[in-house]
Amino acid sequence: MLGCFWFSAWQAISVATAAASAFKQDAHHLVSRDNVSGEMHAFISSMSLSSSQVQSIASTYEQNSDLVAFLEGKAYSQAALTSLACYTARFVLGGGSVDVPVNATEADSNWSEACWQTPSCAIIPSNEQAVSISLLIINFFKIKFSIRSGGHSPNPGWSSIGQQGILIDMQKFNQITLSSDHTVASLGPGGRWGDVYQALDPYGLSVIGGRIPHVGVGGLILGGGYFHFSAKYGLAADNVKNFEIVLANGTITDANSQQNTDLFWALKGGGPNFGIVTRFDMYTVPIRNIWYTLTVYPNSEVSNIFDAMVEWQSNGASDTLGTVALIVGLEVTEVGLLYAQPTYQPASFAPFYELGGGIVAIPPTNGTLTSLTTILGASQSELIERHDYRAASSKIDAQLYKDVYAFWQQDASAVYNATGANQTFVIQPVPVSLVQAGNAQGGNALGMPNESFQCWTTLIDWSDASQDNEVRSASIATTQKWQQLGQQRGLGESVLFMNDASRDQDPLAGYGATNLAKLKSISQKYDSSQVFQTLQSNGFLLSKA
Numbered sequence: 001m002l003g004c005f006w007f008s009a010w011q012a013i014s015v016a017t018a019a020a021s022a023f024k025q026d027a028h029h030l031v032s033r034d035n036v037s038g039e040m041h042a043f044i045s046s047m048s049l050s051s052s053q054v055q056s057i058a059s060t061y062e063q064n065s066d067l068v069a070f071l072e073g074k075a076y077s078q079a080a081l082t083s084l085a086c087y088t089a090r091f092v093l094g095g096g097s098v099d100v101p102v103n104a105t106e107a108d109s110n111w112s113e114a115c116w117q118t119p120s121c122a123i124i125p126s127n128e129q130a131v132s133i134s135l136l137i138i139n140f141f142k143i144k145f146s147i148r149s150g151g152h153s154p155n156p157g158w159s160s161i162g163q164q165g166i167l168i169d170m171q172k173f174n175q176i177t178l179s180s181d182h183t184v185a186s187l188g189p190g191g192r193w194g195d196v197y198q199a200l201d202p203y204g205l206s207v208i209g210g211r212i213p214h215v216g217v218g219g220l221i222l223g224g225g226y227f228h229f230s231a232k233y234g235l236a237a238d239n240v241k242n243f244e245i246v247l248a249n250g251t252i253t254d255a256n257s258q259q260n261t262d263l264f265w266a267l268k269g270g271g272p273n274f275g276i277v278t279r280f281d282m283y284t285v286p287i288r289n290i291w292y293t294l295t296v297y298p299n300s301e302v303s304n305i306f307d308a309m310v311e312w313q314s315n316g317a318s319d320t321l322g323t324v325a326l327i328v329g330l331e332v333t334e335v336g337l338l339y340a341q342p343t344y345q346p347a348s349f350a351p352f353y354e355l356g357g358g359i360v361a362i363p364p365t366n367g368t369l370t371s372l373t374t375i376l377g378a379s380q381s382e383l384i385e386r387h388d389y390r391a392a393s394s395k396i397d398a399q400l401y402k403d404v405y406a407f408w409q410q411d412a413s414a415v416y417n418a419t420g421a422n423q424t425f426v427i428q429p430v431p432v433s434l435v436q437a438g439n440a441q442g443g444n445a446l447g448m449p450n451e452s453f454q455c456w457t458t459l460i461d462w463s464d465a466s467q468d469n470e471v472r473s474a475s476i477a478t479t480q481k482w483q484q485l486g487q488q489r490g491l492g493e494s495v496l497f498m499n500d501a502s503r504d505q506d507p508l509a510g511y512g513a514t515n516l517a518k519l520k521s522i523s524q525k526y527d528s529s530q531v532f533q534t535l536q537s538n539g540f541l542l543s544k545a
Contacts, residue, residue, distance in 0.1 A: 016493035086121035122334035150216015154387040157538030189218025215379040223498035234437030235267035244279035248531035268444035294362035308351035316348035393493040411474035421462035445510040508545035
């Protein structure tokens with residue numbers, strides 16, 4: 001009897017324990033479900049939907065097992081979750097604002113074929129509220145995304161993204177408006193610089209922007225933006241009066257010298273790290289009528305051209321109205337002389353007038369900025385190709401230019417003979433007046449030295465994806481040569497201009513430790529969840545610097 005008693009007691013205890021355990025599991029499940037439901041409804045409420053829309057989307061979410069699993073931290077299908085995010089965007093923003101499936105024209109709109117990718121869907125917002133909702137959706141579903149303004153970056157993933165990702169295409173943000181007093185031009189990030197200059201031309205005005213007409217507004221400014229007449233006015237970023245920006249949490253705000261001043265500084269050259277800029281309010285400049293000429297030389301004259309360039313950089317560049325475009329190709333060298341007002345053979349360009357052996361391609365012309373931009377646009381190839389840039393910098397020194405050029409010429413010619421890839425060797429002058437002009441506007445994030453120097457770049461064009469590594473090898477070796485010889489001769493600079501940098505380079509590191517730390521702190525302040533560091537597909541991100 002005693003044994004039966006203890007057996008019965010043990011059974012009772014076991015049943016009670018099992019019941020308690022089941023109750024705890026059910027309670028935990030109910031709490032988990034409540035939390036999931038709470039997260040869903042909080043997100044739905046953030047999008048300001050009508051009551052009928054709320055009911056519809058809530059029903060869809062509650063029946064979606066992958067979304068529930070995702071919110072509960074369980075296994076789920078990424079493809080299904082991305083599809084639901086795209087469905088949400090289309091449901092909230094409308095079919096006209098979301099391309100799904102993505103058509104080939106949208107997917108292949110990037111300048112470089114190396115960047116052609118097909119995202120799960122493309123959101124094409126038409127106002128800042130739509131951008132805000134897009135970021136809320138991306139943040140809630142934790143979907144990888146990319147932002148495209150003009151799509152001119154040749155770096156894969158910078159303004160494109162493949163499957164299981166969302167592209168935010170800013171093409172509808174192409175507005176160009178002029179303030180009543182004509183001192184400020186408000187530009188959308190999806191506009192093109194050629195259109196900007198044409199719109200401002202009747203007013204006798206311009207802004208400091210891009211040199212090539214089909215380059216997009218947004219990416220160029222956020223990377224700094226080097227212009228023909230930056231020697232006088234600074235970089236494009238230095239000439240922004242106000243940024244309208246959508247932050248990672250969907251907040252729409254402004255950054256300027258009075259409001260969010262730290263963010264204002266960071267956006268001037270800090271890249272795509274802080275939010276999506278929906279409007280740039282830029283100071284206008286009184287540039288319309290200008291002077292320019294272009295001469296083409298055989299490469300046998302390169303040594304003399306570099307001597308003339310250094311003499312001009314050391315002396316003539318003090319006339320901040322003038323600049324020199326120096327592009328060395330595999331066979332010929334182009335020298336463009338530009339002046340920010342009508343003139344006749346400016347004395348500051350004297351070293352170039354003494355060069356021989358050239359053919360005048362564009363005679364000395366008193367034209368307009370628009371006419372020059374049209375010429376530059378016509379000179380660009382319309383072939384569908386793969387492209388790459390690369391960046392380096394150094395102090396001013398003719399022998400250094402010559403030695404690095406000789407190294408480049410040998411490697412680039414070998415690559416051309418093997419692949420047909422065309423490459424250039426470009427010296428871009430950065431006079432100290434450019435840095436000073438930026439400082440006068442409150443400074444920027446780039447950390448440029450307070451002295452004159454040069455920023456080297458290259459443009460590489462080729463067609464065969466299987467030859468990517470071989471083609472890029474020459475420019476990679478050339479940047480290493482700039483660094484090696486620059487350090488050996490005390491002529492090195494750390495600046496890697498973001499707009500010219502290639503996919504494996506780190507221009508943000510060249511901003512200096514102090515500026516980099518400040519940028520990271522500002523990123524944490526305005527994007528506490530680090531959406532732009534962890535979900536943005538690629539780019540010159542602070543998380544990689």
